Amino acid sequence: MPEQPKEILQQTEAFQQLTDPELAPILEFSELRSFTNGHRLFQDGGSAANLWVLYEGTVDLRFELPGGRETSDEQTISTLGENQIFGWSSMIPPYKYKLSAYCISKQCQVLVIEAGKLMEYFRAHPDIGYRVLSGMIRVVGKRFRQLQASAGQAGFTGARVTVHMGTCGIAAGAREVMKALSEEVAGSIRQNIRVTTGGCLGYCRSEPNVTVRLQDQEPVIYQHMDENKMRRVFAEHVIGGKVQDDLLLQGGQSC
Amino acid sequence: MLKQEILESTAPFNDLADERLAAIAETAELVEFRNGDRIFAHGADATDLWIVVDGEVRLCAELSENGTPMEQMAFMSAAQAFGWTCFVPPYKYQLSGYCASRRCRLIRLPKDDLLRFCEKAPEVGFAIMQYTLCAVGTQFQELQDELAKQRGHEIMHRW
Numbered sequence A: 001m002p003e004q005p006k007e008i009l010q011q012t013e014a015f016q017q018l019t020d021p022e023l024a025p026i027l028e029f030s031e032l033r034s035f036t037n038g039h040r041l042f043q044d045g046g047s048a049a050n051l052w053v054l055y056e057g058t059v060d061l062r063f064e065l066p067g068g069r070e071t072s073d074e075q076t077i078s079t080l081g082e083n084q085i086f087g088w089s090s091m092i093p094p095y096k097y098k099l100s101a102y103c104i105s106k107q108c109q110v111l112v113i114e115a116g117k118l119m120e121y122f123r124a125h126p127d128i129g130y131r132v133l134s135g136m137i138r139v140v141g142k143r144f145r146q147l148q149a150s151a152g153q154a155g156f157t158g159a160r161v162t163v164h165m166g167t168c169g170i171a172a173g174a175r176e177v178m179k180a181l182s183e184e185v186a187g188s189i190r191q192n193i194r195v196t197t198g199g200c201l202g203y204c205r206s207e208p209n210v211t212v213r214l215q216d217q218e219p220v221i222y223q224h225m226d227e228n229k230m231r232r233v234f235a236e237h238v239i240g241g242k243v244q245d246d247l248l249l250q251g252g253q254s255c
Numbered sequence B: 001m002l003k004q005e006i007l008e009s010t011a012p013f014n015d016l017a018d019e020r021l022a023a024i025a026e027t028a029e030l031v032e033f034r035n036g037d038r039i040f041a042h043g044a045d046a047t048d049l050w051i052v053v054d055g056e057v058r059l060c061a062e063l064s065e066n067g068t069p070m071e072q073m074a075f076m077s078a079a080q081a082f083g084w085t086c087f088v089p090p091y092k093y094q095l096s097g098y099c100a101s102r103r104c105r106l107i108r109l110p111k112d113d114l115l116r117f118c119e120k121a122p123e124v125g126f127a128i129m130q131y132t133l134c135a136v137g138t139q140f141q142e143l144q145d146e147l148a149k150q151r152g153h154e155i156m157h158r159w
Helices: A005-011 A019-025 A117-126 A126-151 A167-172 A176-187 A227-239 B002-008 B018-027 B112-121 B123-158
Strands: A031-034 A041-042 A050-056 A059-062 A077-080 A083-086 A100-103 A107-114 A159-164 A193-198 A210-213 A220-221 B029-034 B038-040 B049-053 B055-060 B072-076 B096-099 B103-110
Touching: A005 A019, A005 A031, A005 A107, A031 A227, A041 A050, A041 B018, A059 A193, A077 A126, A077 A176, A077 B123, A083 A176, A083 B123, A107 A126, A126 A176, A126 B123, A159 A176, A159 A227, A159 B049, A167 A176, A176 A193, A176 A227, A193 B072, A220 A227, B002 B018, B002 B049, B002 B103, B018 B112, B049 B112, B055 B112, B103 B112
Parallel strands: A159 A193
Antiparallel strands: A031 A107, A041 A100, A050 A083, A050 A107, A059 A077, A059 A100, A159 A210, A210 A220, B029 B103, B038 B096, B049 B103, B055 B072, B055 B096
C-alpha cells in the first residue's frame, strides 16, 4: 500500500505517465487525509475545490434526500475502490459537487489535490496538462460507459464479492483482480454490491480465488482469476446473474 | 479563410493564435449535406470532430436497446462543435447526426490530424482536452443527475 503522495499518483491512471520531476510540483498542493466509516468527504452542491484520489478503503458517491435525512446505500450511484479519482466536478464548470462522498469502509485514505492550483500548473505546462487530461478523459469515458451499461440492466439482486487475499492469493495476482473488481464496481450504479477481502481458502494452487454470493443463492467460488476474468464474472454473474461454469473451482487442490 | 474564421469563433479554438488556427484549418475539410442526410451513425467509428458553419444538425439515438425509438438529444447550429467522443475510448459516436435544415455546411476535422497537431503544439492539445473533459464530464453528471432523480422519486414514493 503506498504511503507517499508521489507513489499514490504514480499508481493513478491519469498521472501514471508523469515523471518524478513533473509530479513534484503537484505534491506541493496535495495532502493526505484519513476518514472513518460514515464520514462525509464532501457534500453535493458544495464548492468543488478539490480532486480526490482514493488509495485505501471504499467510498460511495450518493445523492442526498430533502430534509437532511441520513443516507444509505439506497442512494448510492457509484462505489469507488483503490486508485480511483473522484470529484471531477472540480475540473468542470460550475465547479460544484453533484453528489456527496461517504467513507463506507472502516477507514478511507485519500490524497486531496487542490484543483485550481492543478489547472494553473497545467496552464503553465500545457504538455503535462495535455497528457494528464487525456488520461482523465479515458477514465471518465470508461466510467460513463459503465454507468450507462449498468443503468440499462434489470433484475439485479444484492451481491457480496470476496477476493481471497492471503499471501498465496496475492502472489498469484489477487491485487490485480481486486483492482479490476473495484473499477467495475465504481462504474456500476447497482446498490448492495459489497466487495470484501478474505483469507486463503486452502486451495492455493487455484489462486487467485473469488467468491460471489448473490442474494438468496449459494456462494460460488471461481479459480485462477485474472483482471479479464474478474470483469467477465462481474458483468455476467454479479450483474447478469449467470454463473460462469468454465471458471468455477474444480476439485480444489489444497496447499 | 472561411474555415479559419469559423474555427476562430468556435470553442475551444477561439483562444488560439492565428498561426495555430491556420495550421488546423489546413487539415479541415468543408462538407455539405442536405436535409435528412446522415452525417454519421450511432456506434460508428468516431474519426472526426465536426463544427457547424451554417444550417442545423440534429443529434439523436437511432434506437434504444429495447427497440424503442429515442427522442432527439440536441440541435447544433453555427459555430458549435460536436463529435467529442472521437477523443474518448472506445472512439465510437454515441449518437447519430443528421442534417436538420434545408442544407448544412460543416467543417470536418480528422481526429488523427488533430491529435498529431496536439502532440506538436501541446497548448492546443491542452485546450482541446480541457474542452473534451468538460463535454464528457457534463454528460456524465447529467446521467448521474437523472439516475439520482429516478432513484430519489422511488424512495420518496415509498414514504
